[in-house]
Amino acid sequence: MIMLRNILITAYFIILLPNLLLPQIQISGYIYDQVDNKPLIGARVILDGTILGAITDQNGRYQISKITPGWYSIIVLLPGYRTLKETILLSKDTIINFYLQYQDIIKSEVVVTASRRMQVLSDVPVSMSVLETEYFQNKNYYELKEYMNFIPSVDVNSDNISIRGSSGYQFGSGSRVTLLLDGFPFLSGDIGEANINIFPPEIVSRVEVLKGAGSAIYGNSAMGGVVNIITKIPEEQTLLLAKASTGFYTMPKYDEWKYTNKIRTKNSLALTYLLPRNSMKLLLATQFLNDESYRNFNRSNGINFFGKFINQIGSASTFSFFTLLNYKFSDDASYWKSVQYATLPPDDYDLSRRITKRRLAFGADFLSTIGKNSFFSAKSSLFATDFESNLPKSDINYRQSTSYSNFNEFQITHHLFENSFLTTGINLINNWVHSQQYGTRKQNVLSTFTQAEFKMFNKLNATGGIRLDLDVSDSSDKYFEISPRFGITYKELEKLVLRSSVGKGFRVATISERFSSVRFSGFTIEPNPDLSPERSWNFEIGSSLEIDIFGKKSLFDFSIFYSRYNNLIEPQFDTNASTPTIRFFNISEAEIKGLDFSTNFRLSKNIDYNLSFVYLDPLDLNTKDILKFRSKFYFTSGLNLSFEKLKMSVLYKYVSKIVKVEEQLRFILRDYYVRVPVHLMDLNLSYNFQNFDIPFEVTFSIQNLLDYYYVDLVGNLAPTRFISLGVNFRIK
């Protein structure tokens, strides 16, 4: 132990020594509004490609110290203002003031997901959707899934995320989208579940969704895209946020679905504490959730806790630690009785049947500069999941699984020369599972990656990278994957951006897909340890354009994309087996092509409007038929109004009817074929009572305003109309 400590201390000084020896300078100044010259508070000033940065104080002043002399790109960010980026030579202590221009349209400016470092969105060669901080503010939603409902071409179910049709219905196994929290992966070690509802919404600062293969950056499971949840950082002052919400499901229109005369409620209490103290920052959040549900087999109680501690060590290093705890106790039915009794479970379901799900995660990240213009990040985390039903172990419906997923990563980013970066790293994921259904299993994935970004002629930005992954699992072959990626963007006067990218994605089979051995509605799900990894190639070409229409600034974004999938792992009813069997097979050769269009108008200073349209053509190349469980059209729109203290938003989503489902489901599920298009409309209102001693905000939401009934994939009625009221206190 002492030896290990000495090694760590020695390594620490070796890494930091170059910083101590090099001359160090500082930059400072003020940030102003370009029109009225008022100082701007809370603007972020970042030295691109480093971990150095500052936030302007009450006077609009910033200061960044201990900078190694050299060329730097300075990025200045403030929501509502156009992001400023300037390249300058810093050779001595420098004072620079910046003037920001008010932005006529709402658009995302920076992202971290596309290249593992903060990057201006217009430099990213793939399509991304970003939910900004403001999006989370005036809504009375309880779970993160509800916020994600209106992202174009993204389908979020309780345990799976699909982007641009990447996933169908997987019986709860194997996500084709990687879920990250501040860059840490959150896929369970056993079934590869990507469940965003385990995070309390109050901790979220923004959500970035990368559409298309991200395996060259994030490896396994990122073949359909990446969802990265960025948590809040306590910035200005100590703050306690308390949010109490209560709401009820309105009675369904149809008598057959009224299974009780009691009003069914959903309640939540959330407390969030943000503490910035000199070089230390602390975020603590907890949420209690009780849902009586609109169905008699979906009731749940849950607790979420999240804690994050950040310690700035000098000006060149940051250490952060997080922990997450999630506990959920709920009913354990998968499908309805029939569409006629869509709010009741099947006749043979015992209403006392429950399942307890627990998740615990903790991790640490150390970020520091190394010499001139380089910095490294070392991450390590453990994500433990456990679920168990309350049935006797001898019962055929008994389910239990405990899994641990350990993630370790070391990454170095080197600022090569002006606006050009090289990022390289190594990571290791170990999954360990002990389960009634999957046995005791281990899975290890060792990876190394490198990617370079070059800026040429000030207009052209090229990105290239490659990732090597080695998958070693129990009782199955080793798999070695090479995932390259290339992308390019071209900018003209900041108004027109052209982008193109090509990349490979892959996903190794999860432990549950390989080793499942469980009875399910009379069928046996049997193991298939020989499953090969799924692979995909994705190509995209797109453009974004800012133009004036009728004197109003408008932003248009358009892309066409093509994805080719090989070896897709899908559950199949094995008709050749001697018993009725479901087994995961590498079966599908598939392609998904489509186009994605979105636009954003600011109609006046108080009103903005956005809409998007996505067309998908998902084709099963084996059968020349449409892929199962996929829709072809997505349409979303959002109208946001803001009048001083009053804010209102109306959000709408349309998804065309799922064209084809698995016919063999008829043996398991009644009315499996019932499906309709999705029309979902939410209304959100909030009013801010700022003038009280303790400022508070009242939020009012109606989810599924039109009380339109649709089906969530198969055999599940989607949430009916829900009306809720919330009160948010801000105690400084």
Next chain:
Amino acid sequence: MKVAFLSLIFAILVSCQGGVTPNDGDRESFVSGFIIVTSGSSSWPKEDSCKELRVLVVPEYPPYNIIADILEGRAYLSDTLARFIDTIPYLVKIQRTPMAKAFILASVRYGTIVQQRMIGFYKKNQKSKVPDSIYINKGIYLKDLNVYVDFYDLPEQEPIK
């Protein structure tokens, strides 16, 4: 602004129509389970004497005129099922319910449509030599009604008419 409001109005108009209703599914009942060949998959007769396998749900046992019962909607049959394996899932849709007395039989066709041989039936006790009847209520989905088949000890039957 106009575009925004027009889109919203369009959405509302479209949404007010349609959606899932309780009447969208089957109002019929279903009977399901497995044909379990207790004598093993190797005991199946040759294909020329076993051209087709189906499950029938009939109102009386032994069935006297099954073809007429099917044509008149008193008896129901499954799709053609897989053969030569030892466990076969089946599903039969029952259109007229309630059905006070129903017997579940497995039958193979060895020639023309009327040349059928009953090979097993649903019974609560595997050792029983006679089938058990069930009550099929309206709009119900009955599962795990297994039919046991022993090709070395087939039930006796009157020729199916």
